[in-house]
Amino acid sequence: MTSDPFMQAAIEEAQKGLAEGGIPIGSVLVIDNRIVGRGHNQRVQKGSCLLHAEMDCLENAGRLKAADYRRATLYSTLSPCDMCSGTVLLYGIKKVVIGENRTFKGPEDYVRSRGVELDLRDDAQCIQLMQDFIARQPVLWNEDIGE
């Protein structure tokens, strides 16, 4: 189990999503050492093609000021895809903490090249959640990543 309470909160979001019959990816947004938004993938629950965990988290955080995003850290249990990475770039979020990128890897090099700090945790619990899910629901997983 991770000793980082923010990554732990993201994992709890992923587990919540799994318990709802959804895709087990979770995310939290942290500003000044405080969680200001939480979310998990809502493809199944809300029939949404937009609400990846990171997007649900940012939407739940509400309309923030540019200065707030710029000192924010986004935690995600999985490497952010092109959409979620683009959203990080739009709002100038300065750092992303990534649970794992073994089961899926977004455009990390591009995001880094645009000045965002990435902190990859290679977390065993995050990997396990996704490996189990992908083995059980490959069609749903492919839909979520546009494949």
Add this chain to the structure above:
Amino acid sequence: MTSDPFMQAAIEEAQKGLAEGGIPIGSVLVIDNRIVGRGHNQRVQKGSCLLHAEMDCLENAGRLKAADYRRATLYSTLSPCDMCSGTVLLYGIKKVVIGENRTFKGPEDYVRSRGVELDLRDDAQCIQLMQDFIARQPVLWNEDIGE
């Protein structure tokens, strides 16, 4: 007035958003010469940081198959930002028709480098909508583009 009925539909979405007190950007998704989704920026109307016009349009189109996205064309009255461009990349949308990029320009070169065809119209009506809006509501506009 544009002679392209799909761009015209995107402009009508932008005008609908303006009439609601919102940011005048509109979008439609076209597959096999038919509009399958329409949307406009919902920052003001729904308090959303995610629902740019292109995102609202894609969400309204619902959960589509990968094969559908891959023959889709996304119309937007304004050059897609990092978030909306990332969403185009995630789903492998093959072509984006852009009303204008004078008042705002997203990462067009990057999107092209990833294999997406961009068709820039430099449409006078799209430019006018945004120029008038930005002059009237610069703070709201800056919020929408993370500035």
